[in-house]
Amino acid sequence: MDVFFSGSIRGGRSDVGLYAELVEIIERHGTVLTEHVGVEDIEAKEEAEGLSDADIHDQDVAWLRQADCLVAEVSTPSLGVGYEIARAVEGETPVLCLYRPAADHDLSAMIRGSDAISVLEYETPADVESELEAFVQRHR
Numbered sequence: 001m002d003v004f005f006s007g008s009i010r011g012g013r014s015d016v017g018l019y020a021e022l023v024e025i026i027e028r029h030g031t032v033l034t035e036h037v038g039v040e041d042i043e044a045k046e047e048a049e050g051l052s053d054a055d056i057h058d059q060d061v062a063w064l065r066q067a068d069c070l071v072a073e074v075s076t077p078s079l080g081v082g083y084e085i086a087r088a089v090e091g092e093t094p095v096l097c098l099y100r101p102a103a104d105h106d107l108s109a110m111i112r113g114s115d116a117i118s119v120l121e122y123e124t125p126a127d128v129e130s131e132l133e134a135f136v137q138r139h140r
């Protein structure tokens with residue numbers, strides 16, 4: 001089972017450690033196509049590999065098409081994450097968003113207000129582990 005994990009990169013990297021923990025939980029149940037989202041210095045690595053913005057976009061859209069479901073950490077707002085969520089919804093790929101109410105930003109109405117998107121509020125990965133596992137298992 002393939003999971004697309006979305007998390008902020010250019011929107012801000014303050015939650016990168018959390019992304020890595022969530023990726024680790026999901027990887028117990030399937031393949032995370034985008035585990036690079038949880039890698040500390042990913043932009044430097046992509047640059048060293050010579051990846052253009054078009055390469056990044058096209059690869060991510062291909063992974064979105066391949067994914068059985070999408071899990072997004074949405075506490076740090078990100079244009080790229082919002083774009084990936086919207087494309088997943090359009091493609092009828094199940095979407096689970098994880099949001100920490102203690103974060104600096106209120107969750108967008110375009111996420112919380114969508115019937116096609118499930119939102120789980122949490123404080124630490126341990127709080128959300130069993131529901132996250134159940135979501136991933138349900139969409140294998």
Ligand SMILES: O=c1[nH]c(=O)n([C@H]2C[C@H](O)[C@@H](COP(=O)(O)O)O2)cc1CO
Nearest residue numbers: 006007008009010011056078079080081
């Ligand atoms: O270098 C990148 N690699 C990459 O895979 N992405 C994708 C995956 C992330 O879920 C999302 C982050 O978007 P943003 O950079 O706008 O915060 O976009 C985004 C970037 C940079 O925009």
